[in-house]
Amino acid sequence: MTEAVDTAAAATSQDPQVGLQAVAALRRLAERLEALQVDNARRHGWSWQQIGQALGVSKQAVHKKHGGR
C-alpha cells in the first residue's frame, strides 16, 4: 500500500493515467461525502431547501438524489 502511494507521489500528475484516475476517484469520493453529509444534515433537521442552498443546487435536485434513503 505505502509502496503504491510512494510510486504515485513520485510520478508527476502529468501522467494522464494517474491524473484521470485521481479525477474519477475524487468524483466518487465527493459522492460518498455528499451522501454522508446530506444524511447528517437531515438528522439535524435541515430542510431540503437548506441543504440545496448549502450545496448550491435546487431543493428539488437534492431531494430527487437523496430523498429515497
Added chain:
Amino acid sequence: MFERFTADARQAVARAQHEALAFAHPWIGTEHLLLGVLAADTPGVALLAEAGVTLSAARLALDQFVGRGGFCERDAAALHSVGIDLAQVRHAAKASFGPSALDRAPVRRCRRRSLFGHYRQQRDATTEKLPFMPRAKRALERASMEAERSRHDQLDLDQLLLGLLDPKGNMAVDLIQHLGANPEVVRAQLRARRDDAA
C-alpha cells in the same frame, strides 16, 4: 435456484455475501463466491491451495484490485498524487460518522419508478440480500450444468468451484491467475479427479 445445493455449497454462498459486506461491496461477484469456496476444505480447494490460492491470499489480492467500498490501491495512489490522503478522509469520516462510514456511504442510485408510480424500496446492504452480478449468476448456472453432467442430484462445493473457473473469464479467474495459479490446469485437474471418482 439453490434447492440442489449441498449444505456446504449453500454455506459457501452465504459466506460470499459476508465477504462482500466485509469489503463494503453492494453486490456478490465471482470474487466473493471464490472467497466463500476457499474457506471450505475440499479436493478442489486443496488443489488451489497447492497453487498458492488460499483464502487469505485471495482476500489480499481482492483488496488490492478492487479495494474496500470501491476505492482500490491505485485510486488511493492517484488521490495522493493530487494531495488527498484517502486514509485520512476515511479516518475523519469514521471519527464523525462511525466505523467504515465512508465505505458504507451509498453512492447515487437510480430511483426507478415501478408500476403505479411507487418508488421501489431502496436496498440496505446490511440487512437485505445482495444481488448477484451477471458473471456470478453465470458461474452458478455453470455449476448447475456440472452437477447435471455428473448425474448427481446435488450440487457440491467443487462443482461450484468448477462453475467459477469460467473459460470466458471473470474476477475469480483473474484473482487465481494473479496469485500464480493456472485456472485451466486447476479445472482440468479437478475434472480428472472427479471423473476418476465417478
